[in-house]
Structure formats: structure tokens, C-alpha cells
Amino acid sequence: MTPSRPIPFSEPPYLSGLPSPFHRETHLRWQKACREFVDENLHQHAMEWEREETVPEDVFRKFAAANMLIPSLPAPLPVEWLKRLGVHDVLGTVKVEDWDSIHTAIYTDEMTRSGLLGPSGSLTTGMAFGVPPIIKYGSPQLQERFLPDLLLGRERTCIAITEPGGGSDVANISTTAVKSPDGKFYIINGSKKWITNGIWAKYSTMAVRTSNAGPNGLSLMVVPLANHPGVTMRRLKVAGQISAGTTYIELDDVKVPVENLIGAEGMGMKYIMTNFNHERLNICVSATRQARVALSAAFAYVMKREAFGKTLIEQPVVRHRLAKAGALLESQSAWVDQFVYEMTRLSKAEADEKLGGLTALCKAQSGMVLDECARCAVLLFGGNGFTRTGQGEIAERIYREVPGVRIPGGSEDVLLDLAVRQLLKNYNNETKAIELGTRTLKI
Template identity: 70%
Template sequence: MAQIPFSDPPWLQGLPSAHFTDSHRKWQATIQPLIQRLLHDQAVEWEQAETVPAHVFADFAAANLLVASLPAPLPVAWLKRVGIHELPGGLRVEDFDTMHNFIFGDEMVRSGLVGPGGSLTTGFAFGIPPIIKFGDRQLQERFLPELLTGKKRCCIAITEPDAGSDVAGVTTAAVRSECGKFYVVNGTKKWITNGIWSDYATMAVRTGPSGSGAAGLSLLVVPLKGHPGVMMRRLKVGGQISAGTTYIELDDVRVPVENLIGEEGHGMRYIMTNFNHERLAVAVGATRQARVALSSVFAYVLKREAFGKPLMDQTVVRHRLAKAGALLESQSAWAEQFAFLMTKLSREDADRELGGLTALLKAQAGMVLKECADVAVLLFGGNGYTRSGQGMIAEMIYRDVPGARIPGGSEDVMLDLAVRQLVKLYQAKTKAIKAAEAAKI
């Protein structure tokens, strides 16, 4: 049966692509039915129930699928040490690249819902990398074996009630105890995805004096579940409900000083190295959601009749689909390009060259999702405003839209950051060119 227009990117409709190799195509063909069985067959049910059963996380861990949410290249030595040599389909961990990660992120949202997949991978994808990249040997030895195998769970805890996109505004304080063996942590974290199920948090804390801004931030591995002084509760949010958004209170929480990630005062730099991976992940998920919304309503208007003919025969309907589809395909191609560039650039070069543009990619993904979700709800009509029936998926995706536009850097902040970063990069390159020319004279 022919695919509904906009339901998949061109490379998954049999068309040629310069970005995807045979390895990538085999990976996609392997994981799509696996993720469908483990997650998507019941994703809508679990999102409506507001929680994904705990066994699903264990199922993904057993299938070696959780590690596919990590940024490439994977921590090969650590994975092999804990017994993970291959991912599904025989993909060797040393052969995993950003395009494989891109495909995994896309397939995790094929149901059209971010919450169920996010409940499994958000903490894994963003909470573990700082330990891998910046943790010393003893820290890695204590935490990575159980985290990488899914025996324990981790989240990333940065956002606070008064510090969201402004990370430098974090006020949760970590003060060394008189004996020097502990940090005593006090403060609150809010909107922490996966927090309620997490054994640990990779947490941004202020080790410098109040008002010291980014220079006073550090990262700590903070014990959560059952740890004295830690209180957690689920937050009721509009969309992505099953992802486990959490409010965390910390009251004189004692954390061993050995849980410091890297060096004191370097937390902001460590956090920033997560941004390209995080923002690309958000963009990929939002783009797949936009596909599901638009293709679902495309199928609907082909069969739905009004005023004596199919809705597709109405010029205004075709016009709405065309505008949204053009935005969607442009966004999809741009996201593929970013993933491809990240396979070819070193991490240092990618952070420098793509930082601003990745912020723009993430912001644009949210805007495209909003347009496609709007079109889906409007063309489904009353069915798109109902939490059951044939337009239900459009209604569910519509509620997810703010989850793409706010977390990971809110839209307006991302737009401004993108231009500021591009100006900074341009000025740095101009200065370097002038210096090189002067050296030749």
C-alpha cells in the first residue's frame, strides 16, 4: 500500500539520500518493529494512563536500546566493560554515529507522542554524558556500570522555579561541610523529566557565592530516591504527561565530595557541551510529531466528505496542507543535515560551528510542529478537539507542542541566542583572517 504523503521523510520512502548509508538503513529496519512492539503498540494507552510501566525501561535496557540515546561516539570502552558490544541488528558500538542516534530519536516518536519514549531516554541521554565526559575515574567506577546497563536510573536536574533558560541563574546551593567530606545541598529543582523514577540526578548547583553567575556553577551526582532530605512529587503538565515531570526539594542533602563532576566552577561549560545533542534530539522528536499530525489529517481529508464532496477537493484544505507540508519537509531536511554534519565534525568543531544554528533548529522545529498541529486540529474539526476517536492523536500532539517550544531552551531565548552566536562566530573568524593576513606581511 502506498504511503500517505508526509508520513515519512524521502529516504524512508525509497528515494535516494546522500546522508544515510546501508548501515543506517539496516539500523532503521531493525529497530522500527522492535520499538513498535516494546513501546508504540501501547504508547497511547500509557500516555493516557500518565505512566509507562517500569518493565518497559528494563525491556529497553535488555535489548541494548537505551544506549542509542547517548551522543555519538558512544563510550565504547565502558560499554564493552559492562558487556554491551553490539546494539540491535548487530551494530557494533564503535560503529554507532550521530545518524544512528538521529534514526533512533525519530523512531522513538513514531507513535506521535513524545512522553512515552521520553520517560525512558531523557534522563539517560542527558544525565549520563557529563559523567562520561568529565567525571574522574572513581566517579565513573561507582556510577557508570549500573547506569549504562539500566540497573539504576539518572536524570538531568538544572531547571529551577526561577531559573529556566537562564542557567546562570541557578540558586540551589552546595556548601562544603565542616568536616570537608560532603556538600550540603539546599534548593529546589522543577520540571525535571524522569526525576520521579531516578536514583540519581546530574545536578547543577551553586558552589560559588550568590550572584557569581555562570562562574559559580558546578555539577554534582546527587542521590534522589530514598535519600535523606530529598522530596519529590509529580507535576501535572499539559502534554508529555507520561515522561514523569518532577518537582524536587533538597533540604540539607549530604552528598559526598567525590560526587563532584570534574572541577568546581566548571559546571556551565560542562552543561553547554550537552546542548547540541539535546537540541537536535528535541528537533528530531518535534519533526516526527509534525509528520504524524500532518499525515494523519491528510488521510482523514481524503475520505471525509463535507458539502457533497471530499474535504481534499476544497481549495482551502489543500492550501493549508501545502503550506504546512513545505515547512515540514524543509525542517526535516535541515535536521538530517545537522545530524550528518555532527558525524563529520569533531565535537569541538561541532560545538563551535553549530552551537548557534542548533539553537535555531530547535526553535524552528517547535514552530513547524505548532503549524502542523494547528492544521491537523482545524481540518479534523470537532474530532481534533476530542480526546477519543479518529482525531485523538491530533488533540494529543497539540497538547505536546509547548513541550517542544519551552524545554531545552525556550523559543525566544533560542532565536536570540542563535543570532548572537552567529555574530560571535563571524567576528572571531574575521579577526583570525585579519591576523593571518597581517602575519604574511
């Protein structure tokens, strides 16, 4: 029997039998265990659940019980908290204290291997982006109140930044949080839109305006959602990632204890920007896997589909399309691997400073690469790629999800500009430091 070989472009090089400078034995063991768990508990039903627009609640509970939501957190993991809660490893393969960014990237990649962002996003988005600000900036009292339930998946949360009147323009958030006369509560009024997981969340990590206009007036706080007085939520109909539960939230005189403030008043913009780096790198990894799924599905199709007396793969124009998209995909994959490795060698503060602009650029590029690979797949599937059922369904769905990569986490045009501005800022700061003799130029 001929041994099974992966379809070209379907797997990253380290899973295609090629050597990797980044992946150690611990990463390979984790990838194998992770794939087995995720295939069994998510991917075999992912397309069905995406068509039904909701992942069953018991799936979230299964992932929570196996501590398989925790890997969506940025590395290093909150080891002290996890051990206090009885979590010492993930799937018996990696100790929480040994976890690094490569383990996180493998998890994100495997969670997206169905080609769909909705099913995995329905499980992980709240944990991945709503919990980290509490871990990093929350007071000990705030952490004691919320982290046990959130880390163990007993309660769900979300990240609530975007508003109807502003997406990437975070500095102009208009939802207000005004202290009550007795100083015990914030009274919140406003609305949030396009909030992933919101419809199922008991809490949110929410950006609100606590003082003046502009970035210095923003704060982050834990805001109760489900069944809380003054909170109204409804699901939004979106083109892709449907099962992830995109939500519109209205807040009408919502009372929140002042103890729910995350960190200090007026520091919200800094906290949000730091949190964005993890989100953007996650998007890079997910989009690269989606591009793999789309392009390899098209590759498999053109090897069997016949036209004009021969298979499509025998047509030079088809090979040209695959080659062009494949070159972009593998280049992007290598860039993402490099980023993830750099995260294992830098402190969080160093990574935020040195990689922030480049992370924005990588995220923008990942959307462009996905667009190219998904469009290539749809064109090679022909009519089947324009149909929401049948053998081209995966290409059609991935193509619909492209805007969900290019817009969230900072829209593409905003991030391209941000990347260059950040690189220029770092260059000017380092040049000044060298001139003042406070930093040595490394060659």
C-alpha cells in the same frame, strides 16, 4: 492487491523510496531493526500508557536488557566502557564502534513515531541527558561508581537543571552546594522543577551553585534522589508528555560526597551548555517526527471525510493548508538531516563551536514548524481534533505537546537571540584570526 504506500508527509524521504545522500546500508539495517523492536515494545501501547500517565516499569527493563537505551546517548558512543560491560552492538545490527549521529537520529525518530513524546521520554531522557556529562567530564573514580549501573539500565537517572525561579536563565541557578566543615560533603539546599524522569530516578546530574553569583559559580554533581535523606519529590500535572514523569524536587540539607562532583568546580555552565547541544538536536528530530504524525493523520482523514457532497481533500482551502504545513515540514526535515550529517564529519569540539548557535536556531524553528503542522491537523479534523478520544485524539494530543517542544531545552525567544549572538561571536573570532594570520580563509 494494491501495495501499501505511505500517506504523504508520513515518512522522511529516505523511507519514501527517494534517494538519500546521508543514509548508508548500515543506517537502513538499523532503521528496520529499530522500528520492529520499538513498535513491538512501545508504540502498540503508547497511547494507552499516555492516557494512564505512566509507562510500566517492565518496559524500561526490556529496553535496558536489549541495550536499547544506549542509542539515546550522543555519538560517538562510549565504546571502551560499553565493551567493558559486554555491550558490543545494538540489536545485532550496528557495532558500538561504528555508531554515528545518523544512527542516533534514526533511533530518536523511531522512538517518536507514535506521535507522543511521553512514552519514549519516560525511558530515554535520563540516559540521553543525565549520563553524558559523567562520561565526558567525570573522573575515573566517579565513572567507576556510576556508569556500570547507568549504562546497563540497572539504575535510573535524570538531568536536573531548571528551577522554579529560572528556566532558560541557567546562569542564575540558586540551588546551593556548600562544603561541610570537615570538607567531606556538599550540603545542598534548593529546588528543581520540571525534571523529566525525576520521580523514578535514583540519581540526578544536577546543576548547583558552589560559589559566587553568575555562570562561574555553577558546578555539576551526581546527587542521589530516591529515598535519600532530605530529598522530597512529587509529580507535576502537565499538559503533554504526561507519562514522562515531570517532577518537582526539593532538597533540604542533602549530604552528597565531594567525590560526586563532575569535573571541576565552577565549570558547570560550560558543561551544561555543551550538553544542551545534544538535547536540542534530539528535540529537533523528535519534533519533526511529531509534525509528520500530525500532518499525515490529517491527510488521511481529509481523504475520507466528506462535507458539502465531496471529500475534504477536494476543497482547495484544505489542500492549501496541507501544502503550507507540508512545505515547512519538509524544509525542516532537510535541515535536520544536514545537521545530523555534519555531526558525523566534525569532532565534538568543532561541532560545539560551529554548530552551537545553529542548533539553537534549528531547535527554535522545529517548535514553530510543529506548531503549524499540529494546528493544521486540529483544524482539518474539526470537532474531532478538539476531542480527547476518537479518531482525532492524536492531533489533539500532539497540539497539547507543542509547548513542550517550544519551551524546554531553552525557550524559543532565548534561543533565537542566542543563535544570532553565537553566529556573531564566531564571525568576529574568525575575522580576528584571519587578520592575525592564525587562520586561513577557506573559499
